[in-house]
Amino acid sequence: MINVIWALMASIGIIYAMINGTMDAVNEAIFKGANDAITLVIALTSVLVFWLGMMRIAEEAGILKGLSKVFKPIVTRIFPDIPPNHPAMGYILANFSANLFGLGNAATPMGIKAMEEMKKLNNGSNHASNSMITFLVINTSSITLVPTQIIAIRMQYGSQSPTEIVGTTLIATVVTTLAALIIDGLLRKRREFHSL
8 A cells, every 4th residue: 555655646746747847856856866865775784784793793792692681581571471481582582682782674583583483372363462562562662772773874964973862762762662561561451351
């Protein structure tokens, strides 16, 4: 559906430009936008490659395992329906670690795997379990220590201090994650009450 909406918007814009005689401006904007997009993608790629490399070093040094051990007691309380040594728990911890470093692209495959494993625990039901809903809520709000993509965008556009947002991003993501967990907990109790 979204593809249809984008196609309609582009078509309407081109037709409007033809009627108004501003097709030259549209062509110029298309090529300038494409050039800016390529430049931005290259800048983002370099920062993502750097942080993925740092994450790989952290993994080899055992830092990610250490983070997993630190977070495991918290995560087992948040997801009481999942056995502590179930594969879903490992994927959830890996997803949280990637999101912590602002690596949403690296976190996505782990999140998909976590959902697949939780679906197995849910007996293949087409309805999301409480754990699946909680994971989605936390993954959406996710605490971010280093917002790599935003820093890359700020660097690309010439920010004097591209990393100055780290503190505010950390505060904002902690607050949103805590709020998300509180609301999810309240709604979980409501869902459990209605399922009785």
